[in-house]
Amino acid sequence: MFEKVLTRNFSLPRSESIDTYLAxxxxxxxxxxxxxxxxxxxxxxxxxxGLRGRxxxxxPAGRKWAFIPKDPQIEKYVCVNTDEGEPGTFKxxxxxxxxxxxxxxxxxxxxxxxxxxxxxxxxRGEFFLGVKRWIKAIDDAYAKGFLGKNILGSGFSLDLSxxxxxxxxxxxxxxxxIESLEGKRGQPRKKPPYPASVGLxxxxxxxxxxETLANVPHIINRGAEWYASIGTPKxxxxxxxxxxxxxxxxxxFELPLGxxxxxxxxEYAGGMAFDxxxxxxxxxxxSTPMLTPDQLDIPMAFETLEAAGTMLGTGAIIxxxxxxxxxxxxxxxxxxxxxxxxxxxxxxxxxxxxxxxxLEDLEHGRGKAEDIERLEEIASKxxxxxxxxxxxxxxxxxxxxxxxxxxEYEYHVKYKRCAVAA
Amino acid sequence: MQPLxxxxxxxxxxxxxxxxxxxxxxxxxxLTKEAIExxxxxxxxxxxxxxxxxSFYSLYRLQPTGRYVLQVCEGxxxxxxxxxxxxxDYLRKKLGIEVGETTPDGLFTLQTVQCLASCGTSPAMRVNxxxxxxxxxxxxxxxxxxxxxxxx
Ligand SMILES: Cc1cc2nc3c(=O)[nH]c(=O)nc-3n(C[C@H](O)[C@H](O)[C@H](O)COP(=O)(O)O)c2cc1C
Ligand code: FES
Numbered sequence: 001m002f003e004k005v006l007t008r009n010f011s012l013p014r015s016e017s018i019d020t021y022l023a024x025x026x027x028x029x030x031x032x033x034x035x036x037x038x039x040x041x042x043x044x045x046x047x048x049x050g051l052r053g054r055x056x057x058x059x060p061a062g063r064k065w066a067f068i069p070k071d072p073q074i075e076k077y078v079c080v081n082t083d084e085g086e087p088g089t090f091k092x093x094x095x096x097x098x099x100x101x102x103x104x105x106x107x108x109x110x111x112x113x114x115x116x117x118x119x120x121x122x123x124r125g126e127f128f129l130g131v132k133r134w135i136k137a138i139d140d141a142y143a144k145g146f147l148g149k150n151i152l153g154s155g156f157s158l159d160l161s162x163x164x165x166x167x168x169x170x171x172x173x174x175x176x177x178i179e180s181l182e183g184k185r186g187q188p189r190k191k192p193p194y195p196a197s198v199g200l201x202x203x204x205x206x207x208x209x210x211e212t213l214a215n216v217p218h219i220i221n222r223g224a225e226w227y228a229s230i231g232t233p234k235x236x237x238x239x240x241x242x243x244x245x246x247x248x249x250x251x252x253f254e255l256p257l258g259x260x261x262x263x264x265x266x267e268y269a270g271g272m273a274f275d276x277x278x279x280x281x282x283x284x285x286x287s288t289p290m291l292t293p294d295q296l297d298i299p300m301a302f303e304t305l306e307a308a309g310t311m312l313g314t315g316a317i318i319x320x321x322x323x324x325x326x327x328x329x330x331x332x333x334x335x336x337x338x339x340x341x342x343x344x345x346x347x348x349x350x351x352x353x354x355x356x357x358x359l360e361d362l363e364h365g366r367g368k369a370e371d372i373e374r375l376e377e378i379a380s381k382x383x384x385x386x387x388x389x390x391x392x393x394x395x396x397x398x399x400x401x402x403x404x405x406x407x408e409y410e411y412h413v414k415y416k417r418c419a420v421a422a
Numbered sequence: 423m424q425p426l427x428x429x430x431x432x433x434x435x436x437x438x439x440x441x442x443x444x445x446x447x448x449x450x451x452x453l454t455k456e457a458i459e460x461x462x463x464x465x466x467x468x469x470x471x472x473x474x475x476x477s478f479y480s481l482y483r484l485q486p487t488g489r490y491v492l493q494v495c496e497g498x499x500x501x502x503x504x505x506x507x508x509x510x511d512y513l514r515k516k517l518g519i520e521v522g523e524t525t526p527d528g529l530f531t532l533q534t535v536q537c538l539a540s541c542g543t544s545p546a547m548r549v550n551x552x553x554x555x556x557x558x559x560x561x562x563x564x565x566x567x568x569x570x571x572x573x574x
Contacts, residue, residue, distance in 0.1 A: 084539050085536065085537060085539070086537070087497045087498055087499065087536070087537035087541070088497075088498070088499055088537070088541050089537075089539060089541070090539040090540060090541050090542050092539075093539045093540075124539075125479070125481045126481070126535075126538060126539075126548065127539070128551035128552065128553070129553070163437075163440065163441075164440065164441070164444065165440070165479075166440050166443070166444070166479030166480070166481040166482055167479050167480035167481035167482075168478065168479050168480065169536065180440070181437060182436060182437050183436035183437040183438065183439035183440060183475075184436075184475070185474065185475060185478040186478065186479075242541065242542060243542065244499035244502070244541035244542050244544065245498075245499055245502045245503070246502055246503075250541075250542040250543070250544075251542040251543075252542060282498075286498065286537075316541070318498060318499055318502070318541070320502065324502065328501075329498060332496070332497070332498045332501055332506075333498060335496065336497065336498075336536050336537070339536060340536060342478075
């Protein structure tokens with residue numbers, strides 16, 4: 001049995017309170033850092049741990065921290081990305097609702113390492129309980145002297161505040177998040193420059209996912225070597241997998257990166273609900289290409305999923321059984337992308353709208369054979385052409401579903417109905 | 423008319439815009455013309471700019487809504503376990519309104535939303551700011567009864 005790291009406090013009574021956190025070793029990493037380590041040493045440790053971003057892209061955290069300019073004259077910021085909106089993903093909400101101090105401790109350590117004195121939580125507007133938990137946790141951290149001026153007498157100061165988003169998936173993209181924090185429409189900026197050099201109000205900014213930051217105190221407490229011993233050489237540490245769809249036990253499971261997909265589905269999620277047959281798995285959230293039952297032995301790590309033509313993404317595993325209509329699935333996913341396309345660039349806006357119209361026609365038996373080709377053409381053309389990765393995100397699941405389940409699309413055209421659940 | 427003012431607007435002040443819109447929405451019930459104008463004046467921003475913000479973000483309401491806004495998740499994980507369209511259809515029939523409409527008594531507005539990050543406890547929906555998980559027809563009935571009970 002894997003020893004839980006990030007979710008170890010989740011089942012404790014009042015797990016969200018600062019007292020529970022402190023009684024279980026909370027804020028000891030912060031004290032250790034402020035007493036014993038220079039910012040450079042913290043960056044070295046995080047680099048050596050191999051920690052990679054948990055927000056979807058898997059960028060090495062230590063490398064990102066090292067990009068932030070060292071000059072103390074330059075103001076810098078840290079942003080906590082709590083915008084979690086990728087369909088299938090529900091780990092950050094749990095982390096914030098059940099153990100917010102773990103994330104706050106990570107934020108303070110990261111801010112110390114990069115020399116930031118101002119940090120912001122950007123939280124999805126829909127997360128009402130999350131907003132309340134963040135605010136209460138931050139207040140309590142101030143009261144105990146973990147935030148504010150001269151933290152624990154170290155001379156290091158940090159202010160942290162909460163900003164509530166207002167319903168726009170795209171604001172999870174780091175540059176759109178920054179725009180939104182500045183009080184603007186959440187439309188992505190051109191990259192480069194990356195936020196690490198030009199971010200919030202033009203200043204170097206470190207943006208991290210909630211789960212990424214939650215790992216940081218543990219790396220300090222138990223060492224980079226311990227952390228790197230978990231997982232695979234290229235994907236280290238624990239990961240919170242979110243399992244939804246047609247399994248017996250849906251929910252989050254914290255396991256080492258590299259755990260085989262089969263083990264997650266059959267040992268932890270209890271196997272298929274109603275003992276139906278498995279048809280397809282989305283391994284890392286709505287924008288990741290699908291896997292089929294013959295690929296279940298794949299280790300759930302960044303490099304292995306990439307080699308299989310898909311992505312670890314957010315670790316959101318959506319399981320579909322034999323009764324699932326794959327045209328319907330594609331249509332539903334496209335509804336999401338068409339709805340959430342920010343409208344800033346034409347290929348994404350018109351591409352998603354047109355694909356949705358084609359998928360609606362196909363699903364409702366109005367589709368023609370050319371429509372399938374048209375769909376494929378739009379999806380493949382859209383990849384790499386859009387201003388931000390949202391275009392790829394929308395095209396990926398469509399292309400993979402067309403590749404794996406083209407016969408179902410053809411069936412829809414020929415018989416004007418689903419091949420399954422007839 | 424106020425491009426200059428927009429240019430000199432304090433960046434820290436501008437970053438209060440999302441919060442200001444929430445406050446105005448709370449006070450006015452939805453973002454009326456007057457609400458938007460007041461936010462614009464207070465933050466020294468052009469009205470068109472504030473309006474464009476309010477229309478970009480889906481949690482801002484530019485139209486009046488019922489006392490309770492029922493937002494049903496139409497995401498894939500909700501659909502796979504019998505939520506999404508099925509839950510929406512149930513509510514449409516039960517309330518006698520279409521998505522986007524409000525019941526004649528002004529109590530309920532029906533909306534659909536994207537994934538609410540409750541996929542492990544789906545079907546999910548929101549009523550105003552509260553989240554409801556593992557929804558079934560029975561639980562919807564109970565919820566509506568409870569909410570109606572506050573207004574008899
Ligand atoms: C369309 C889009 C949506 C995104 N949404 C989120 C999100 O909700 N939460 C998140 O942490 N990262 C999201 N990201 C990734 C962020 O841009 C960024 O890479 C991440 O916050 C960096 O943190 P990490 O290094 O800790 O993963 C999104 C990216 C894209 C392209
Ligand atoms: S799909 Fe409905 S909560 Fe995620």
